[in-house]
Amino acid sequence: MINAAGLVKEYGKVRALDGLSLDVEPGTVFGLLGPNGAGKSTTVKILTTLSRATSGTAHVAGLDVTKFPDKVRRVIGCVPQQTSVDPAATGRENLNLQGALYGLRRAALKTRTDQLLTRFGLTDAANRPSRTYSGGMQRKLDVAMGLIHHPRVLFLDEPTTGLDPEARAEMWTELTHLAAEERMTILLTTHYLEEADKLASRLAIVDRGKVVATGTPDDLKNELHGDAITIDLADTATIPQARALLARIATEVTSSGRSLRARVSDGATAIPAVLAALDSAGIPVASVSVARPSLDDVYLRYAGRSFADAEGVAA
Amino acid sequence: MSGAISTMSPETVPVAGGSARWALATHSRYLTMQSVRALLRQPFFVAISLVQPMIWLLLFGELFKRVAELPGFGASSYIDFLIPGIIVMNVLFGASWSGMTFIEMIGQGTMDRMLTTPLKRGALIIASLAYNSITIVVQTAIIFLVGWPLGATYTAPGILVSLAATILLTGAFCSISNAYALVLRSREALIGLSIMLALPLSFLSSALMSQGAAPDWIRSVSRFNPVDWAVVASREALSGSPDWGAVWAHLGYLAVIALLLGYLATRAFGSYQRSI
Structure with missing residues (x-):
């Protein structure tokens, strides 16, 4: 469902991606795990047509992201790294605008908006400007916006970064349900080992712009004897x-x-x-x-340094 | 999986919505409504926007009252002379900041989110022009209203032409500002460049000073100045015996420059996306 081959992205002299390749099967929750600065967000930006790779190819739902960006945009949902709701608009208005951009109209738009507001427990707050929402609520609205058009592929870039532990646990529950209910392919990036372990059915460990290991979280850990x-x-x-x-x-x-x-x-x-x-x-x-061996052990083995150290370098 | 699926024809993907042009219109409408609603939720900001044109008119009116007595100035009533100038300056100092909204959207992440949807890029530009035109038209109406007890005289065609000129000039300046915003992505740079553009262009026009009293070189330069085109169109149309040929010609120049800059601003999204 998602396929990337040899992606390279250079910003001036900085090489953010250095030949990253991955292959995501339909209907799976695929985790891209790596420390900050490993190239996860850059990968998502390229796959969601926001940015262009310096070289390499990428296909989403069988469509070349460089040749058919407009068609790719119709089938993907994207929840960016940073919470990106319009703070001046209400939750409902945010959803309405998002739906309208995908061509949803009147009754269909209203039904879907109501459905998502209920689904994410935002009905009571629906008519309040979203700047009054808590971080967790804003993030839920963010995810709801990404789902408005029933995407075939959903990109979640660091879905719980910046959330307090309670809101994070709640979001994990939501995302687990989501993966089970909707027949969607989800690509999730995270720098939380626990999150990758909990949500992803397959993982790619990213370090310095490359995938250094792939497999199910259990496979990866089993390889550590x-x-x-x-x-x-x-x-x-x-x-x-x-x-x-x-x-x-x-x-x-x-x-x-x-x-x-x-x-x-x-x-x-x-x-x-x-x-x-x-x-x-x-x-x-x-x-x-x-x-069980932790993903931290796995990361240490493939990246040659502990996850915490890698995060320290990036920060 | 990649092998089998990547050869899938792109036509098999369902296409939501109607034709591209219809999508452009709908997207623009939704985006404009979102901005208008956000504005109306800030009564303080609305109040400032309404008071600002009155301040322009009263301050400039007082300051330059006696310029009309300068030899060679030409116009008999300074308030009649001044109103088109104030209207146009109000556009400059309003529309030049429209790029701030884009910079804010980039900061909030709403811009990137929208660029991953089937949103037409042109709709972001059109909505920005539409939203700014709405505020500018309201402000222009206020200037006309305040000018009336001060002794200004109007004609209906004159008012319509003035509104058309302000809308076209708004289109041009919003486009420049939006393009700056997408390329520079910095508030400070946008403020600097906007002021560097707006101030010289207003002084190199007949907005506040009659061309008859201005130096020759300013007179020559102003013939290529869109700000002056708007002032001339509005002033000519409001005058007792308008030269309609000149009015339409100047409106035409404005339309061409507004379309051209609008197109360039839409192209600036490419520059933005290459940088991220």
Whole structure:
């Protein structure tokens, strides 16, 4: 549904995109994850016909974005990075204007506007200028505007940046529903690892204008040789014996204090085996926990630096 | 997927709305209405816009009262002479700022959002011209009203021609201002350039000073000055025995320059999009 090949974008001497390629299947929520300045927004600007690539090609819904920008615009919805509602206009007026630009008229426009106001819980605020809205409400109006014409492809550029944690959680719920209800392809950019993990069914990790890894969030994490398990023992004296036992089942076994850490391919199935082995050797266990590798681990592996460091550089 | 779908004919995409021209008209109408509604929600701003033309007229009227006594000035009643000049200057100092709205829209992100919709670029320019023309026509009417007790005399065709001239000049100046805004994207640069354009063009015209009393070189330059075309058209049409040939010729020049600049302003979206 979305296809980009070798996109390069140069602003003077700055190379924002350096041969970025991606392929998004219809009906998926595709996440573009990367630190600020990685080139995510530039990619969205090119795919939504706002900006032109210096070289490379891009197709959205089968249409070349450079050759048929007008046709692309009809089938995409775009929620830009920055909240972009007209603050002087009411929520309803914002939606009406947006709908009118897609050729929606009178009854059809009113029905769709009412539907979206209800859908996003904005009916009570519909006739107030949107400058009086909270950040979360403005962002919902933003998303509603992007949906007014039932787009086939929706671009969400950093949908929750700048929202407080409560509004962010609420937006995540909305977006999860949206992906399930409407048969749409969604391309979402984010620099929140948690958001990518939660919303995207497939991810592309972007670093310095290139895609460095793609896959489902779970695939990407599984490539890091499985889950981390942590076992707290009741007695430090048993540590050497427990380490030896654990090394037969797991890899990367380390210990500190009363804790043992190790990596297994699947934490959920490995735990009973680990516990049974320790139990039969008579080693008392205080607690056990399993942690999936985080996307932070994934990012570290592919970009060669931690996500937090990369954000620091960009900022 | 890309292979199969990218060969799909673009014609299979449903096209919303009617013809392109119809879309241009509808989009322009919606955008203009949005601006007018926003203006009406700011009563203070409306009040300032209404008072401003009165201040122009009263201040300039007092300041330049005795210029009419200068040798070679020609006009007998200074208020009759001044009104077309004030009308035109009001256009200059109103329409020159229209680009500010574009800069604001770029800042708010509403511009980029609109540019990803099927919005016709020309509609943004037309709506800006329409919105500014509405305010300018109201302000011009106020100048006519305030001038009347001060002794100005009008004719119906004179008023109509004056309104047409102000609308055309508004089109020209809004277009320049909008094009500046899209290319420069900076308030400060827009203010600087607008003043640099508006002040010389008004002084190099017969807005406040009769050509008979102006130096020769100003007289020559002003023949190529759209501001002067508007003043001449309005003043001639309001005069006792108008030279209609001159009136239509000057309106014609104004229409040509307004269309040309409107086209260039629409092209400026390309420059804006290349920069982002």
